[in-house]
Amino acid sequence: MSQRPLLLFAIVAAAVLNWYGHVIHAEKPSVIKPGEVWLDDRGVPIQAHGGGILQLGKTYYWFGEDRSQSNDPEKRYVACYSSKDLVHWHYHRQVLAMSNPEGLGKGAILERPKVFYNRTTKTFVMYMHLDSPGYKLARVAIATSKIVDGDYSYVKSFRPLNQESRDIGQFVDDDGSAYLIFESRPTKGFFIAALSADYMDVDRQVSFIPAPLEGGAIVHYHGLYYVLGSHLTGWRPNPNVYATAPSLAGPWTTFRDIAPVEANTYDSQSSMLLKVVGNKATTVVYMGDRWEPKTLWDSRYVWMPVDIGDAKMTLPAPSPWRLDVKSGVAQILVPTAHAASALVGESH
């Protein structure tokens, strides 16, 4: 019997398998799984805790605390990742490896780095919370780079508006103006400060919100500003709360819970509210950290689309969800009881 049909079959089968393999590989499902280990394109858990997102064109850059176990314990690190879909992240590099800032030694604390891009000076300006062991220094530090994923050079540290500053948050308004939100313990509240023209300082106080909160985040949605924060319970989660105002300067409403109190913000703490504007819809993503203080490298990310509008903001229970950044449409795949009610709420 001729071997030809067998050979032909083998060739066709290999081609089909190859094609299938290619299709399966090419079609990466864009699903975010809050609370699960989130791997980068190397298959390594993403190290971008207490992070922030900078959007440049169609690319999102995610900067955050790199707490890798392999890090030199005497240095403090910030890692940079990029993505086109907010789901699949390409690891760039550790853009900051800081040792002995301000002579603080190996106990220095670097938290919540955020990168702004200044279009006038064409400079990337990283803000971060710099502190001494025991959190007594309470300053922001700045490092800059001309390249988004370049080596950021340490510039200085200071107390914005001459106030103690611990957790910081980043906000860029629709008109491009940039703000720092920072927690001030002595005055028991959040300051919102406009950055100076070159972003190398804060220029002026825009608002003081008298509520002792940290993990500050802001979003501007349908003409209203929403500010979000957590209570002061260290690494332990607590019920995060939000307020709204027609202007960044206020007046701010009283704070309300973003999720059922007993859920403790689904064991997470606010870090940023990311607005994804698509051609069909706008989704606001809650970016939170589920901290593991003893194994910080294993802290997880809780990202969920919030149900927002009419001065209300609700965080659905974590559940896998899909995001299409082009259309801006988010879809929760396995709605839980809370998530289902949050989706219903989206229609008004």
Ligand code: DGJ
């Ligand atoms: C809460 C802050 O939000 C975190 O960034 C970190 O500073 C912890 N406190 C440390 O306890």
